[in-house]
Amino acid sequence: METQSRGHLRGRGLLLTLITGVCCVHALEMSTGKIPFLEAVNGSTVLLPCTYASCIGITNLYFKWEYNDNGTMQKLVDSVIPTDHVKANKVMVYHERVAYFGTIKGNNISILLYNVTFEDAGVYSCFGKNPKEKGRNHTAYFTLYIVEELRVIDNTLTIIIASCVGGSIAFLMAFMLIKNFTLFVLAKMEEKNKECLVTSSGIDNTENGLSGSKSTPKKA
Numbered sequence: 442m443e444t445q446s447r448g449h450l451r452g453r454g455l456l457l458t459l460i461t462g463v464c465c466v467h468a469l470e471m472s473t474g475k476i477p478f479l480e481a482v483n484g485s486t487v488l489l490p491c492t493y494a495s496c497i498g499i500t501n502l503y504f505k506w507e508y509n510d511n512g513t514m515q516k517l518v519d520s521v522i523p524t525d526h527v528k529a530n531k532v533m534v535y536h537e538r539v540a541y542f543g544t545i546k547g548n549n550i551s552i553l554l555y556n557v558t559f560e561d562a563g564v565y566s567c568f569g570k571n572p573k574e575k576g577r578n579h580t581a582y583f584t585l586y587i588v589e590e591l592r593v594i595d596n597t598l599t600i601i602i603a604s605c606v607g608g609s610i611a612f613l614m615a616f617m618l619i620k621n622f623t624l625f626v627l628a629k630m631e632e633k634n635k636e637c638l639v640t641s642s643g644i645d646n647t648e649n650g651l652s653g654s655k656s657t658p659k660k661a
């Protein structure tokens with residue numbers, strides 16, 4: 442009974458969080474995706490993703506992308522997205538290797554960073570401010586890692602693991618086969634021995650007749 446009621450409560454709690462989670466993003470929320478980091482090879486071009494949402498509604502959202510350059514924030518782009526969608530939103534770009542890559546339809550304010558260098562590694566922030574919510578603001582972060590080449594070690598590791606697993610399986614199978622074979626041979630030998638014993642005992646007990654009839658179905 443106790444566990445049942447506790448389960449009931451837990452279920453209600455889950456339902457509440459589901460309702461609040463699915464139904465309403467109460468206030469302005471910026472998002473850099475479920476996986477807010479990326480490992481990129483130097484020289485490649487990367488997408489820094491960001492979207493925004495608010496249950497209350499948004500008027501003339503101000504947003505900016507910044508790069509945390511060792512403590513000092515370096516502005517990359519900023520703009521106001523007009524609510525009427527009549528005026529085109531002019532996005533100011535402050536970095537020579539950055540391009541705005543957003544789409545108004547998807548509330549998407551992503552940017553592209555071209556030809557990344559090792560100095561580009563670090564934390565990028567996507568900031569949004571909604572005048573409709575009395576200037577309420579929110580920031581989402583995206584971390585960029587720059588590597589010389591995408592991990593090869595992982596592959597070799599998987600290969601090692603795979604071969605290890607494969608090897609052990611093969612070993613196990615070989616062991617089983619050998620074991621079975623030895624058991625088979627042993628059984629055969631035992632059978633022969635038994636046969637010998639039976640026949641010998643049969644010979645011994647010919648007068649009995651019983652053991653002789655017992656041994657015949659074994660041979661068949």
Ligand SMILES: *[C@@H]1O[C@H](CO)[C@@H](O)[C@H](O)[C@H]1NC(C)=O
Nearest residue numbers: 482483484485557588589590
């Ligand atoms: C990336 O960096 C390595 C090491 O500095 C260099 O050899 C390579 O040419 C660079 N690749 C690109 C595409 O810039």
Ligand SMILES: *[C@@H]1O[C@H](CO)[C@@H](O)[C@H](O)[C@H]1NC(C)=O
Nearest residue numbers: 509510511512513559560561
């Ligand atoms: C970053 O800051 C640390 C200390 O705050 C300093 O020692 C380092 O030189 C700085 N690096 C750059 C690239 O400015």
Ligand SMILES: *[C@@H]1O[C@H](CO)[C@@H](O)[C@H](O)[C@H]1NC(C)=O
Nearest residue numbers: 484537538539554555556557
């Ligand atoms: C990126 O690098 C390529 C090749 O070096 C160059 O042609 C291109 O203009 C660069 N793009 C930017 C935005 O710097």
Ligand SMILES: *[C@@H]1O[C@H](CO)[C@@H](O)[C@H](O)[C@H]1NC(C)=O
Nearest residue numbers: 490492542543544547549551
């Ligand atoms: C944002 O728009 C860009 C360009 O259209 C697209 O590549 C990216 O997947 C979009 N991101 C999200 C989160 O919708």
Ligand SMILES: *[C@@H]1O[C@H](CO)[C@@H](O)[C@H](O)[C@H]1NC(C)=O
Nearest residue numbers: 568569570575576577578579
């Ligand atoms: C963001 O909102 C906080 C209050 O939530 C406020 O103190 C801060 O000044 C705001 N920042 C900007 C840049 O508007």
